[in-house]
Each structure stands twice: as structure tokens, then as C-alpha cells.
Amino acid sequence: MLQYIIILLDDTATSFCHYSIPHHRASKLIDLDDLKNGIRFAMIENLMIQFVYPNYELPTRHIEAINSIDHIDIKPYIGEREDNSDVIVFNKIPSNLLKDKYPTTIFRLTPQEFFDFPYYLAKETFKKVERLNIVIKDIDPIQAWDLNRYNDKLKEMSDWIEQEYCNGNTPQWNILTDRMFLSKMNNCGAGDTTITLAPNGKFYICPAFYYENMDDSIGNVNAGLDIKNQYLYKLEYAPICRHCDAYQCKRCLWLNRRMTLEVNTPSHEQCVAAHLERNTSRSLLINIRKHGNFIPEVDNIKEIDYLDPFINREKWQQENL
């Protein structure tokens, strides 16, 4: 069931996820009528709107339209505090320590930037942010992503998070702490719970689908939605994911399609990365609980002997017999 709509206010609206804006893409502001129609669509369909901003000031009429509805703002970091933004996106590691306090913050990092992410900066960052989401960008070819180093870095960060929790702080870090609190899948939801309105007035599964192929639309603000094979975006129709308990996984359908040609099938590398996060979260939860009572309503994360659920496919069949 649809619950959210992402509205890209400009072709150069910041990425907040794995995809990157093509370098040649010039600024193109969403037409005011399309924006208003998109807002009207969201109101009728009862969807929460997430506006994604470019790095320049929008025209007054656009701001007035945006403020006509309850919404969430996602803005790029442009060197000064954005008072009214719910989510701030850093497209690289800030060169200096953050000066202001931020709400939800997204760091879009290359694999190398993540590996180099300094311990002290993480520590200082969490003094300024309520929640940090790390999103790995430029993972193409994803096979080149060094998953052993990824695992090492997760463990390094996990040790520090453990200390923070023991000190009474509760930093939220998507790849390390989310899984501790989850008891079911909490994925991206593109095409299922979330759609995107692009600056050309057309709907897309997510921003990445728009930037990859503008002809890949699923309707427009005038004619409405037309999502072909919508069931394929649902968890129940994802043969690997529906058996999986790496609940924090973004389950990025765009990466799925790039790597396996099917939106409902993750690559081996995505599964391994998600399970490294899951397993590190498991250890983190166990370690935190050694220091005292911690989220007693949540079960331990069970121990598993695989990093890619794909290897269990024959067992799933056997279980059904």
C-alpha cells in the first residue's frame, strides 16, 4: 500500500541514496503546476511527502506550494545550517567537525571513504546528530567492494557504539543499530509503499529509476499511476528476501535490477553486506546486554551460518514438502 511520495524539486536535487546524479545533468526545476498536482495527488492518496532539494534557493511560489502541506524536507549540506530541514545529506565526509546540531543526517560515502572514515569523526559526529545513515555510493562494479574490509570497519565502529550505549548515549546508526530494534523487514519500499515524482511531472519507482532511464516512468500527475507488475516490488514476491532476517537491509530494487536484472532479486554482494551488518548488530546487542538490561522486549538475533540466504534455496523447497 502506498504511503509515501518523494518529490524531486529539481533534476539536480541531492541524491540521498546509492544512486548518483549523472554529471551532465543540468538544473531543471519542477514546473509549478506539476508540483501542485503532485501535492494534490499526495493529499488525495493520503501520502506523506518527502521533498528533495537542490543546492539553490527555490522560487517563492514553489516554497509556498511546499508549505501548503505537511511534509519532510531532504536537503543537501551547503555549508550552513538548514534550520527547517528534517534530513541533511553530506555527499562526502565533512572536512571539519560539524558545528551545528543536525536531525537525521546522511553520509553518502564511496567504499574507500567508508573504510577511511575516522573513528574520532564518528564520535564527534554523534555529538551533533540524532541519527546517522551511511549510504555507500559509487559501488559500481559492486564486485569490487571489499566486503572483508567492510566487515572489519563495522566491527571497529561497533566497539565504539557499545561504549556509547554503556555510557547512556543511544546513537542511531542505520547499519549498526537498526537491526537491534527490528522484528520484521524495514526496507526501502520503492514501488510498494513509496513512489517518486520527478521534475518532468512523471512518476517513477524511485529517483534512481528516473536518473537511469527517463522513459521508465509509471504514470504522471495528470493520468495517475500505472505500475506494471507491481507485485514484484512487494516483499512476498521476492524469493530470497522473504526468507531473510537481515531486516535492516535497504533491499535496493535499483541495485537489484542492475546486478541481477530483476527488481526482486538481490545480488550476492548485497546479501553479504547486509548480513555482515546483521551479524555485527547481533554481536553488538549481545555485548550491550552484558552491561545491563537493554530493550528486553526484543529477542536476541539468532546465530546463523551463512552470509547469503541464496544458499538455502533448496532447504526452503524441502521445508514446503
Add this chain to the structure above:
Amino acid sequence: MQLRDSRQPWKDGMAKNITFIVTKDCQLACKYCYLVGKNSKEQMSFEIAKQAIDYILSHEEDFKEESVVWDFIGGEPFLEIDLIDKICDYLKIEMFRRDHHWFDSYRFSFSTNGINYHTDKVQQFIEKNKEHLSIGITIDGTREKHDLNRIYKKNEDGKERGSYDDVVRNIPMWLKQFPHVGTKVTISSEDIPYIKESVLHLFSLGIHEVNINCVFEDVWKNGDDKLFENQLLELADAIIDNELYKENVCSFYSELIGKPLDPKRDNQNWCGAGMMLSVDAAGNFYPCTRFASYSLRNKKPIIIGNVYRGIDKNLLRPFLTLDRITQSPQKCLDCEVASGCAWCQGENYDAAKTNTIYERSTAICLMHKARVRANNYYWNKLYRKLELEGEREEFEKNKKEVKQEIC
């Protein structure tokens, strides 16, 4: 020479099927052929075949099936008999040299139009490899039925010429060499009126197993299902009244079809795409031949690697995790006669609204239901007859179940 029984598929379910698309050329231009991109320019080179073999045999850990079927298709594979002979020699030498677990557990398989079957080169190849060989000749039935679709490419005069006479002359030799072999018949809309006489004709030629299926493409017209049912009912009468069931089997009639399926217990995929491997003249690997460009009307090919880079296992994951429920519409899950209703993953992909293999085409739905009704009639009539004659027990003890071949 008389070769081994091939009534049951060799090493059924335990063999890896690896297909060489040795040519996209064929003498024929069959009207129902799904190969929309046939041409006379794309012949496989030995070097490509060699590289494919080297890759496959050097990755034994990825090919753990206990046996292998090396399949050669076209177009018409026997147009490239010299190349095939060279490939097969190389395969035998390499499997032996590498002490590969497939050595002495392999088979060479061919589906041919039969036109060149009698030629010296083909016969020499058969003699040379007779212990490891399966050959199927496609003949659609009577001359009228066969020549309706299986016609030669047009000459300059533009006239159609059927291939029946050039095929049927080789049938005795084929049956002598492979006495228990079956043939494959494909039914399209235009073929429906000829089904009964065609199957009976094939039986009369000495072909005791007729594997027959309807094309999966959306070619069916209003009323075809009723015509189809009537043909199958008449065929059932002919088989039972003339006691042809004692020596012959026709895959249309099976006790396994026409029952509801359990969503959990019967959730496996029908098609083997992804568990097979095909390689074409360019050295590209496919999950099945049906995903090569010359097989697709509407979609881009799905290439899962090539002889230079190997196989991208990520591209195989969707195929290897496919199940019935995930790709079937609700009407198929609720269907009370679902068992035996087949699908082809390649046709599903080609006909899908999006670029997915997870959307099951249901163009065959009414034809399957018609088949089920005729199938019910066949078994009810046959068993009543056998009971009245006191032969049912003996029949059940000895009856042969034909594997449902779909492609």
C-alpha cells in the same frame, strides 16, 4: 546397428544440459518456429566452442551435476556436422585428460529436422559416437499436417515446398538405430484439425512415443480450445478402440495432469532455464537458448556471461530462485486443474509487461483446460474397458508414463 533405448530422458534430473547453438541457419522456415532471428551468417567457430568447453570443464565446482548432456541445436545442427564432430572429439579428449567426473557420464544430444540424417557424414558421426547419443527427429504427422508448417525456405519462384518426403524417408533408418525413440510434435492453431490423424500416422510409422505440446505463444483463436478438445477426444477413441495404447504412448494423456496444486508442496518451477546453459556463435552464455536474441520477439537477450569472462552468477540468481507461486497470477494458483499446465520461462519473459522472468504467460490456459477434459475422458474410458476385460491390473503394472516435454 541398434542403439540404446532412449524412451526415458537420459539421467533425468541429474544431468547438466549444455547447449551449443552451432548455427542459426536451417533448410526450413517452419511457420511456428519461435526462432525469429534465424540467419545463415552466425555459425559457431571451433575456437569459440573450445573456449566454452575449457571454461566449463575448468570450473568443475560450478557444474556438480553427476552427468552432462552436450546438446547441439540450430537452426539445423546437422548442417554443421564437421564442426560438431570436431567439438565432440575435443570434449571426449578433454574430459578424459582432465579426469573430469563427466567422463563416461555424458551424452551428445540432437534435435534435427531429419533432412540430412542419411548423409555419410552424419552416419559416420552416429557410428563413431553410438554409445553416447540421443537423436530426435521432428516429424509433425501426416504429409498434410507436416507440410502445413514445416516448409523449406522459399526459392526464387516463391512457392512453398513441404519437407515431409525428405524426412520420412529417413525414419526407418532412424528407428532401426534408435528403436524406442520418440518424436516431438508441436501444435499451433492451424494444426488442430490434424492432430488425431497425425498422431495415428506417427504410430503407424513405428514411432511408439509421441511427445506433443501446444506452443506457448499467444497464437490461439476463439474456439480453438473446443476444436482441440474434440480432436483429443477422437484420438482417445481411436487409441482405445484399436488398442493402440498397448504399444504406444501419446504425451497428451497423463494421469498426472488436471489436479489442483498445493501452494507449498507444489511450488517448484516448471522450467529448467538457469539450470541449463547455452552458448552461441559469439561466445555468449544464456540460461537457456530461448533467451538468445534469435529466440526473442520483444525483449533484449539475457546474456549471463561469455567464454572470455565466464558466468556472472548474480544473473543466474533470479532463475535459480524462481518458484511457481511468485510468478503465477492468482487464477493459476486457484486453478482446480493446474497440474501439468506448463510454461516456458523464455516465452514468459518475451510476453511480460516488464523486463522480468517473473510474470507467467497464460496464453495456453484454455488449451490446457481442454486437454484436461479430454484426458479425463481418455482415462475413464480406458480404465472401464480394461476393467471389463480384466486387464486393468496388468496394464497398471506395466504402463509407461511419458515425461512431459515442453521444449
